[in-house]
Amino acid sequence: MKILVIAPHPDDEVLGCFGTVSKLIKKGYEAYTLILSQGKTSRGEGDEEIAILKEEIQKANGVIGIKKIFLENFPDNSFDSVPLLTIIKKISKVIEEIKPEIIFTHYANDLNIDHRLTYQALITATRPMQGCFVKEIYSFEILSSTEWNYPLSFSPNTYFDIGETIDLKIKAMQKATETRSNKAKKKIDKAIKTLQAQNKVITHYSIMKESSVAFQTVKKYIDESLLKSLNETDNLTPFFKGLLS
Numbered sequence: 001m002k003i004l005v006i007a008p009h010p011d012d013e014v015l016g017c018f019g020t021v022s023k024l025i026k027k028g029y030e031a032y033t034l035i036l037s038q039g040k041t042s043r044g045e046g047d048e049e050i051a052i053l054k055e056e057i058q059k060a061n062g063v064i065g066i067k068k069i070f071l072e073n074f075p076d077n078s079f080d081s082v083p084l085l086t087i088i089k090k091i092s093k094v095i096e097e098i099k100p101e102i103i104f105t106h107y108a109n110d111l112n113i114d115h116r117l118t119y120q121a122l123i124t125a126t127r128p129m130q131g132c133f134v135k136e137i138y139s140f141e142i143l144s145s146t147e148w149n150y151p152l153s154f155s156p157n158t159y160f161d162i163g164e165t166i167d168l169k170i171k172a173m174q175k176a177t178e179t180r181s182n183k184a185k186k187k188i189d190k191a192i193k194t195l196q197a198q199n200k201v202i203t204h205y206s207i208m209k210e211s212s213v214a215f216q217t218v219k220k221y222i223d224e225s226l227l228k229s230l231n232e233t234d235n236l237t238p239f240f241k242g243l244l245s
């Protein structure tokens with residue numbers, strides 16, 4: 001199975017889902033990252049800064065074993081100055097090349113315009129046409145964007161325990177932010193911790209393992225093999241057997 005992580009800015013991919021993706025890689029999945037802009041405005045625009053940034057992206061993605069990184073150059077925090085179709089085409093091209101079954105990306109209603117347009121472009125690129133191989137799409141939350149838009153609407157309904165891989169996520173983030181100020185590093189470190197269920201004050205997080213992170217399932221197609229296994233009672237879990245008896 002192949003996974004594609006799509007983010008507009010460097011670091012979003014790490015913060016959003018690298019605990020989860022690294023656990024899936026350990027289980028045999030292949031994962032790829034597409035970053036749509038170089039996040040220039042936050043670090044200056046010189047060639048040297050860009051070179052450092054690219055190195056940080058490579059190192060951070062290397063920590064969890066991402067197979068390949070696709071890096072585009074859309075204008076940071078101004079995706080609305082680019083025709084949406086141009087972004088859709090870039091995303092479609094990578095999807096065609098990788099043929100991922102699972103995609104992780106931003107939430108539709110984040111405050112950040114690049115996050116919202118990345119989501120919009122992805123949904124268009126994966127519209128349910130015949131032959132579409134993308135089976136599952138999940139939105140992750142990014143602090144200082146997802147919860148900054150009002151009214152709040154991120155509705156987590158999918159939880160993934162990253163107790164085993166949280167250390168790798170933190171290590172990847174350290175690589176991604178090697179040249180940042182200590183203040184920025186502290187802020188990001190706090191953001192990683194805040195995303196864990198154990199630090200959420202919202203009631204429904206309390207039913208999850210404390211080391212879980214939350215996603216919103218955007219869409220999911222049930223595979224035929226899963227349907228078949230549900231019909232063969234020998235394969236059923238006690239839960240489903242109970243439902244049928």
Ligand SMILES: [Zn+2]
Binds near residue numbers: 012142
């Ligand atoms: Zn971002």
